[in-house]
Amino acid sequence: MRFEQKWQGVRLSDGFRFDARVPGNIQSDYARAQNWGDVNYGLNFQKFKALEDDAWLYETRAQYHLEPGERLYFVSQGIDYRFDILIDGEIVFSQEGMFTPVALDLTDKLAPGDLLAVKIHPHPKRAGAPHEDRQQADQCLKPPVSYGWDWHPRVIPSGLWDETYLETRTSGFIRDVEPFYELAEDYSAAEVRFEVDADAPVEITLYDAEGQAVGQGREMHVRHPRLWWCNGQGEPYLYRWEARTADDRKEGYIGFRRIRLVMAQGAWAEPAGFPKSRSAAPTTLELNGRRIFAKGSNWVNPEIFPGEITPETYARHIALAKEAHMNIFRCWGGSGINKRAFYDLCDRAGLLLWVEFPLACNDYAGTPHYLKILEQEASSILRRLRRHPSVAMWCGGNELFNGWSGMTDQSLALRLLNKLCYELDRDRPFLMTSPLCGMAHGGYTFYDDAAQMDVFQLFQHSKHVAYTEFGVPGTPDEDYLSSFIPESELFPMERGGVWEAHHAFGAWGEARWLCLDVLKRYGCRLSSLAEVVEYAQWLQCEGYKAIFEEARRQRPLCGMAINWCWCEPWKTAANNSLISYPILPKKAYFAVRDALRPALFSARIPRFDWKSGDLFSAELWLLNDSPETVSGPVRAVLEIGGTEYELLNWQSGPVAANENRIGPSVNFRLPEVNAQRMTLRLISSDGLSSSYTLKYTAPEHVLSRQMNV
């Protein structure tokens, strides 16, 4: 039986005492008690800087009732980051690492009413780190994102961030049951084996989704198992197991599936002279023998204070991703590991997870201390998550082979992770990092100054086996902006204040993420906040559609399109996410949802920016990554200034499951019309229609005529 405790927090430097939420983060509790106001508002987040080197206590007077023969445990699923557990001031346990659960037998140490405390040490900061940034976290397993990123404020949380309670256990208590299985090569059967951690005899039954028992015992043979499929390819079918002793019961589930990372079709031929699988990493996902196109988003922490994330938060995000036809989240290494509910929900939703260990953009030197903590934490993560069918693959972390990180194949940390994944979870793929050769991270803006290309051009010129980060920034609606930017600063937006602190300027170079220079390039006069917002959202929508659809057209050489990023952990003034904090879909979300429909007519438009007299052209495609044949007629219509021009009719004919077909190209000399935009519509039935609103520039004399009227 579990006994939740009422906890108080103490800031040790001044003895300030306050109510603490568990699970939660101690800094957030403190701020609430001090009435610091919403961390999202203005520059409030900067107040947390003062707490970075503090130590904290969680204290409670133990409340529980022990029956004869029972034992008492202190249990926590995670304590962030270095901590001691004390009873009446005596340390009974110490640990470094927030992903390794704690289960302490306190039967002989604790009595009801005793003072139970958890001391949280100051945040780790590597001595000698040159700046106050992520490099301070390069010798610990704390998510580096909270040390500051180009989309995340520097606010470092700690504390009892996951479920924590006292638990009384009978002799029949089941500590853990974990299922393992081997699928027959032809999927005709599964050999299931349960590992059980309990002192009493345990009976296990496996049920199908209809509740029929299909097997009993610690080992069972399941004939013709129903397979688990990801969203869009089939049902994420789960079997349920139940384990019982005389006085305990645990349950869980199994999703039978086989997953591999294979070379993209065509990738073995590149480069021609001496083909190497290192030139283009194997990044095409094969699920149950079927090559699928992985489409989705980079998942980051949805809260600055991960301790405050609830299952409901996860559930709403995952439902939105599923509705957007996504089948994968890349769980970005900078943000750490989620609570269990996240993985359970993804299992049920059929959302594949690319899970990164908590390393990002640093050179994690293989010191003995670091390797020890890494082994402990990575092993805990592997043991916690390997039972989830949604977990598709492991990855060492984010951008570790890039110049600013400086790691290589020889880095002991990555060799250790490869080793642990092999030992503890051999059948799941492991990538050392992302990107590898042949994969792309970026671009992140609508127009690339270095390449002198817009995103339409950039991605049509690109040839990669996986796009695992790319983004187009946008800004949220005016009323949202005014919820955290003081009215005096709202317009004009300028550097140095709240806009900048919320990533509109200087996040990466001068202009990002608001990118006023790009908006101006396409005619925005920056005359009002409304105009800026409308322009930024237009570019974000059209840019994201262009990239996602181009990546899909590049199938089968390309196997993944995963944008940067899904959501944001606080209110940003501008960035690349599809969902505003806390869970508000941006216009770009709906554009991406359109681009990711299982089947759609798509136009490959050479560029975004057109003017009268140009020869407009576009290839028509029918994209199909559904497991069914699709077909349809389509009509291509260009609308400029209220006039519609019929360009083409195409009857696609049947297009097989998980294949694309290229159709004819339209060619059309653009007329002189008084307009600033034009819209290409591909009109079909069955939800296959698409439309693209592009920049159009009329000649001077047409525009001046208008002004004279």
Place this chain on the structure above:
Amino acid sequence: MRFEQKWQGVRLSDGFRFDARVPGNIQSDYARAQNWGDVNYGLNFQKFKALEDDAWLYETRAQYHLEPGERLYFVSQGIDYRFDILIDGEIVFSQEGMFTPVALDLTDKLAPGDLLAVKIHPHPKRAGAPHEDRQQADQCLKPPVSYGWDWHPRVIPSGLWDETYLETRTSGFIRDVEPFYELAEDYSAAEVRFEVDADAPVEITLYDAEGQAVGQGREMHVRHPRLWWCNGQGEPYLYRWEARTADDRKEGYIGFRRIRLVMAQGAWAEPAGFPKSRSAAPTTLELNGRRIFAKGSNWVNPEIFPGEITPETYARHIALAKEAHMNIFRCWGGSGINKRAFYDLCDRAGLLLWVEFPLACNDYAGTPHYLKILEQEASSILRRLRRHPSVAMWCGGNELFNGWSGMTDQSLALRLLNKLCYELDRDRPFLMTSPLCGMAHGGYTFYDDAAQMDVFQLFQHSKHVAYTEFGVPGTPDEDYLSSFIPESELFPMERGGVWEAHHAFGAWGEARWLCLDVLKRYGCRLSSLAEVVEYAQWLQCEGYKAIFEEARRQRPLCGMAINWCWCEPWKTAANNSLISYPILPKKAYFAVRDALRPALFSARIPRFDWKSGDLFSAELWLLNDSPETVSGPVRAVLEIGGTEYELLNWQSGPVAANENRIGPSVNFRLPEVNAQRMTLRLISSDGLSSSYTLKYTAPEHVLSRQMNV
């Protein structure tokens, strides 16, 4: 005490009985008994095809004497490949794998005079392999080279290939002692630890090379250890340890050094946009903190029958490599692992070893059986070799990421090897295979048809961090050729006979390795064997010099130049090796020895082929990969048809240790002279001089004038 046995061999299919040499290979013994003649001669090797699916027995009547209290062991350092050990017909032990030693306690099973036998099973051949080639070996740990290669006949050996004997052991017997050490970051001390496998107390003393004791016990602190250096960089200093019990003594040595694979200087900057350490693998060797240029050769099996290799064979090869200023052998994976003497000799010679596991050019599928044998054999190899300071790095095998192999980062076999190397030998670098991105294998001919470049041009256009295979073929002297080619076939050389069987034709494409097309390109009339030999040797010498010196000039971006290959296991009619079988240095050996001198003046000549009227040019360089400063004056002289033209004098000034300096370029309009070759000489003192003999073509009228005289 060891008791060598007298063994007889039995071919089980026909009961034929013969004397067997131990160590040795059973097929070679059988051939000797049947008077098959020298395997090198003519087509004799083809007779071995008939033995491939045979099983064999080694038999002996046990000869030993056991004192009271002693135990009797059967010991073998290696039995090739799948075998049973029998006493009077009863199987007492079985094993698959030739690199895992056997030590069987037979005290209670064997009596003097009993029939002790080792049954050798037929060679493993993977069922379903499409051809009779290396693919038959892709589910076993047998060196694939013996299944046939473009320089190796198909002759598959097996048997008691390494030391095998009966041994009586007292209770004080020392089974093993292995030293481990940790060097202080600044090399000021070493913490040494001995792992001991013995039942009695063992006393250990460590001595320096002068015989002074520097420490005692199982753990010791060595202050200011003398470091082990590779050939050319310092002394390969070895400490000697001695371990004693009351009635046994073992000794060994330690070479203190730290070795790492680091990114080449400049490699982080490539590609400019998004630098990745996967674009150019870390392949610069850093020994004791000093970046060194690795120069050497690919080591292959020096005998078709590895069981017959003696320590003397190894010693003569290693001495030649050392004299040629080499500091590394890449022990190519196709050939397997050597006997212990090889590593001992390399330790003493300061020859670094790049050691590959026995995988090459196949897709080793990660079946449960294969992974089990791989783990057993790789672990044995690691435990045997990790004590050798010469072993610089591990590598998964040869060309596994290339198209014809089909392995990737996801291949379980390579992930397992990474894991084992990390667990058992963490501080040695591990590469999954060679080449990786940024590294080059090839070219292998003097003129590359596809690139339309000679090797001078090809390598000057190349930009790699490591050249780990490249070759220029040549042919041995006439009298050597006539030692294995019947006189009737000697000239003209033609396809279909002994020339082809010995790799002169059709080894890889039509023309290799004799490459008559290339010889003709440079004016060889193919008029006599003598002319062909002279031409082929000229091109091999000049080609090898050009490549090795160009690779050195590309330092520091380039860190390795390792040619294909050092020696050959039988008499070839043409190939890329520097040493003919058994141990005869080719002319190319001496050319390479010149090109690898620690310091030399070197000319960067744009191409090999010149004609009168051409503007001849060449950059002068002083190459220095010695640990000392060098300098010198140099005079560049071009000699054509007996006339010498003075081109340039250059005073280099002091060039620091392990650095190169570019000097001036010569420019010279080539005169009309009646000659077919010309020689550029860089004349200096102190052994820094070099010379290059190039192709020169006189104009028609000069040649006809000559003919008229």
